[in-house]
Amino acid sequence: KQEVTQIPAALSVPEGENLVLNCSFTDSAIYNLQWFRQDPGKGLTSLLLIQSSQREQTSGRLNASLDKSSGRSTLYIAASQPGDSATYLCAAGAGSYQLTFGKGTKLSVIP
């Protein structure tokens, strides 16, 4: 059974800093790895999706990497802004469209 762990559970950084969020998964036989953002009281917004054959994906200030052999993914956020404050969720995709989510990292970017 797939288990996804995200560390740290919460992170507070000053504006402008670069930061890394970590995600680990127990079963390396994944189909893809997805990163989402959740704002308080809102639904999830997809940020990046990395297929199992890929090593990384980039979108603007975000870069996600995937190392299947070690069961790890990281989300790098460059030049953080207060608007980046949210909970970031990592999800490991298996066959049959199933996603297993971590519990998330709550990020606070201090102006």
Added chain:
Amino acid sequence: DTAVSQTPKYLVTQMGNDKSIKCEQNLGHDTMYWYKQDSKKFLKIMFSYNNKELIINETVPNRFSPKSPDKAHLNLHINSLELGDSAVYFCASSGQADTQYFGPGTRLTVL
């Protein structure tokens, strides 16, 4: 032009009642999902439908019954509501690119 919509946004009801949550997507996706996010913010899949066929049914009480009248709709009906059913329920959909798009959520409170 909302991609994935859910109604209602809030639902407050008494124990023992039966209620439904509706979900619609206008993205032309073939696959739709229901997720439950508990009080600790842990997000877990409940059901997945592909082309109106059930493909994932996690360990969910049979009081929960999904219904998909067509590819654009996946409704969730809950019988005999219990206190432990209180949570936020998210609908999502995905297409060929695998990225899942989430609705805004329905906060269910059972009194």
